[in-house]
Amino acid sequence: MKAPIAVALDAPDLETAARWATLVTPHVSTVKVGLELYLRYGPDVVASVRGASGVQVFLDLKLHDIPATVAGAARAVSRLKPAYLTVHAAGGSAMIRAAAEAAPNTRIAAVTVLTSLAEEDLTSLGLAGPALDAVRRLSALAVEAGASALVCSPMEAAAVRAEVGPEVILITPGVRPHGAATQDQARVATPEQALAAGADLLVIGRPITAAPDPGAAAAGIAAALRRTGGAA
């Protein structure tokens, strides 16, 4: 069994993304296509990174608009058969419901509070209280509206799990192996901590893709998770 990791293919060009995908797919369950690749290359990027391996594709477009527009966008990309499609939970119940109804065969993953935001950022945005409160509130709202997956920091995974129960898939970016640079991530934890907190899918980008050998980096993290009982 492959490790429950989605490698973020945040590459400047399609050749690099496809090469990373080929290197990591023997070790991880999922590859993630984000805004950089999708906006540059469009829908064809999904087939390019899926390749012959048939690895799961996570389409991280973070849709956030009025319900009718998000429904149209979700319907348009559902033909690419992504395993996951992200929307911002802050778009509200009607928007999340519209996405879930428009793409019934794709898991709608609601992004709660971006992992790049620190507590002081939330205050400056006018969101009172600790990040965890906002994450829990948005998680409950999103699941009630039909999201079957949630995106949160690994620091919040245990509390979100307690809030939404065992069925919802918890996806955690903001994952950094011990000692790795946090870069623009603010609310972070190690892969082992994320798994122990109840995360189902760990999003890891630069610690793998910026390594001299992305395949070896993915294999190393997968092996560390296996030692903690997270992947066979």
Ligand SMILES: O=c1ccn([C@@H]2O[C@H](COP(=O)(O)O)[C@@H](O)[C@H]2O)c(=O)[nH]1
């Ligand atoms: O809250 C969020 C939601 C999405 N992301 C995405 O995850 C990866 C993280 O990449 P790293 O290189 O491991 O930092 C990236 O594609 C983000 O767009 C997130 O970081 N936080």
